[in-house]
Amino acid sequence: MINVRSSFVRPRMIDQEIMKLSLVQSQRLFTSSPARKSTKPLSRKPIGGNDDNNLRSANLEFSSGKAIILCVLVGGIGYYIFQNEKHKMDLKREQESKKGYGKPQIGGGRFTLIDHNGNPFSEQNLLGKFSLIYFGFSHCPDICPDELDLLGVWLDKLKKDNIEVQPVFITCDPARDKPEVLKEYLSDFHDGIIGVTGEYDDIKNICKQYRVYFSTPQNVRPDQDYLVDHSIFFYLMDPQGQFMEALGRNHDENSGVIRIKDQIRQYKEADNNDNKKWF
Amino acid sequence: MVWIPFFSNSSDSNKDFENNRKQRELCWESRDDFFNCLDKINVINSLDPKNEKLINQNCKDESKKFNKNCATSWINYFKQKRLIDFRNSQIDRELELKRQQEQIQD
Known part of the structure; x- marks a missing residue:
């Protein structure tokens, strides 16, 4: 009962755990066969370097979690500014269309x-x-x-x-x-x-x-x-x-x-x- | 109430007329009465001397009241306005008739 509940409340955490696990597994798959290693000369991994799974998973955590929040935040602010400016433009356009061409020369002088x-x-x-x-x-x-x-x-x-x-x-x-x-x-x-x-x-x-x-x-x-x-x-x-x-x-x-x-x-x-x- | 009598020196203006709300309403009322009477005898142009006799026979009282309650310049203005309003309504009617005929032809 408690397990079901916790998975309900924190689905994202569980997703991340699963992703982490699967990646670790796939990397293990990669690195475990030495034949593959030699066929990938352009691998980003330093030759003879250790598998640094901890670092990898930390990077992944940043790019999926925080990046999404950052993206939503920046997008949201951008959207707000865009909408705001659009509203202003619409208002301006409405005023100008009502004014017609040029301002009529009525009043405004000294008397x-x-x-x-x-x-x-x-x-x-x-x-x-x-x-x-x-x-x-x-x-x-x-x-x-x-x-x-x-x-x-x-x-x-x-x-x-x-x-x-x-x-x-x-x-x-x-x-x-x-x-x-x-x-x-x-x-x-x-x-x-x-x-x-x-x-x-x-x-x-x-x-x-x-x-x-x-x-x-x-x-x-x-x-x-x-x-x-x-x-x-x-x-x-x-x-x-x-x-x-x-x-x-x-x-x-x-x-x-x-x-x-x-x-x-x-x-x-x-x-x-x-x-x-x-x- | 202080009122500067504008027209006291002028021979052709109405000495009885005072330009305030009460007097204006009295003037408009007597104008409407007079024009209603003209409607009854089918006179549109009360400025035309030809109609003078007819008006004197049928609307003498109304005419007298109208002349008493309004400024002279207003009387002429209202009489002319009656004529213009009538012509305008005639033009409107003709246009409407024409439009209806065109619709039938279409």
């Missing part, structure tokens, strides 16, 4: 504007956090209020997942949208939306940077009743103030959040990979 409290607002205010920038004007009949409500829903949903995004509303109508007007207007929407306005030329410049269609005439009086044409996109910006993604009217309460989360996750993964490079 000097003022927020709804009259404080300066520049490209520096986009650093260190993700931002969602929307261009509109307070006197917008139906689309901007809808989109700003949608933005509020997105912000709430993102906050639930602990994702903070800085919402920015830049007016395309600087003649009427003075800071106090924006402040009043944005009080109807989600808390924390930063209203941004500025001089006519500065607004024209930032609209150009973000490829926003800008048709506001220069010499309108603030008391005139007119509409401003503008393109409708949310611009997702990364913590370096660089453009990530434009979200159009096709996104609803859910798909917009999914898109933003995807983009932010990808950005963070790419960022981690860059930091992890150790070779």
